[in-house]
Amino acid sequence: MFKLKHLLIAASLPALLLTQQVIAAETGSALKNDSIRAEPFTDAKLAGNITRGDSVEILKKQGAWLQIKTKKSTGWVRILSVKRGTTSASNQSAGVLALASGRAGTGQVVSTTGIRGLSEEELKAAKFNEAEVKAMEGYTISADQGRQFANKGNLKTIAFSNLSAVKGEAQ
C-alpha cells in the first residue's frame, strides 16, 4: 500500500511539474517606474523600462530579483518593484475567504464553530484572561533554545545594518 502510494506520487510528479510551469506564468503590476535589466544585477545592460501600473508577466525569482516579461521586453527588476497578482484573482480569493469565515452575504456570522473574527467590537468587549496569558508565557523559549533551533535549520546570522528611512521620511 505504501509502495503504491509512492508510485502514484512518482507517476504524478511530471504532471505536477508541468502544471507548476504553467502556473508560474504569474501576473503582476509595476509598483514604480523602473529599468529592466538584461541580467539580475544593478549594472547589467538596460533591457527596457516599466512604468508604474504596467501589467507584467512574472517568469521567475532569483535572489532579490524577478524576471519579468512586458509587452515590449523581457528582463530583470528588483522584487519590490512589482506587485504580484491581479484584481480578478484577489476578488476570487476574497469570495472564498468570506465564505470560509461564515460572513458571506449578510455580514453576519452564520457559523460559530471554530470560526472567529477579531473586529473592533469584539476587541472592545474582551475580558482579561489570566489562564491564557499564563499558557502563552508557558511556551516561552530561552535565547539559548532559540539558537539551537536556528542551528537545526542551518540558519546563520549575517551582518546587516537596520534599514533606515529614506531622506525626507519621518523616522
Next chain:
Amino acid sequence: MNTSISILTHKKLFISALLASLLGSISLHSAAFDFQGALKDAAEKQIGLKPESSVTENKDSTKTNTAATQEAKPAFNWKNPSKEEEIALGREITGNLLGAAPLVKDAALQKYVNSVGRWVASQSERPDLPWHFGVIDSNDLNAFAAPGGYVVLTKGLYLKLTNEAQLAGVLGHEIGHVVKKHQLKVLQKQQLLNLGASFLSDKLSKDNALASKAIGTGAEISARSLDKSAEYEADRLGLSYATRAGYEPFGLADVLQTLGQTSKDDSSVALLFKTHPHPDERLSALDEAVGNKLDNVKNGKTLENRFYKLKP
C-alpha cells in the same frame, strides 16, 4: 509637568487616570482596543489595589498613614516606565486580547512560533526581554504587539504563510514595534495628556469625571492607528532582523504581497487595513529603504520544509 506627575502618588486619582488612559487610547498594534469592563480589573491589578478598599482607605481611614502606604506601592512611572512596568502593561493588554480570542490549542504550533520569534528577537536591539509569542484562534488576518515583548498573530494570518522566512518577517515587524516602544509611547502620550487635562480643569476633583469623559469618547480615540511612519519603521526593522537571523530577506514582502491581493471588502482584513497603510504603499516604502542593499545578501533560508503546517 512635574506637578501633574506628582498627582500620580494619589492613588485614587491614579486609578482614574490609568482608566482614562487605557480606555482612551488603547492602541494594540494600532488595533482599536478598548477594555471597558475588563479594563477596570486590569487597572486594579496593575497597581495591586481594589477600588473599594482604596475608597475606604481614603474616605474612612484618614487616620492611617497613607503616605507610607503610597510609598509601599509606588505609582506607575508613566514618564519613564521601567522594563518591569513595561512588561506588566504589555501583559495586561495581551490578557485582554486573549480574552477576545484564545490561543490555538496546539502546543507544537505555539512552541514553533516561539522558537522562530525568539531567534528573530535575539537579532534585535532588545534581546534581553522575555519574548512571548502566540497564535490566536481568529480567522482575521492580523498581528499584534504589546509592550515588553508580547507578540500575537492570528490563525488566519498564519494560514496565509507558506514558509518560515515569512513567519520570521511578520514576527520581526511586531518585534520592531516592541523595540521602538511604539505602543508604549502612544499610551504614555495619552496618559500625560489626560493628567494635564485633569490638572487644568479641576485639580481638586475626586470623582471619576475624567474617566467617564474618556469612556464617552473612548471608541473614537481607540480606533486610532499608530503613525504610518511607525508601521514603515517596523517593516524596515522586521526585514532587517529576519535577514540578520539568516532568513531569506523577502519573507515580510511576500506576506505584504499576499495581503495586497486580499480584497478591501473582505472583513478578515478590515481592521488590519484600517490601522495600517495599504500593503502596496508598504511595499513601495520598503523598496525605497532597501534600494540595492539586498543585492549581495545570499543564502538566506526559507525553510518551508520545517514550516509547521496548521490545519485550517
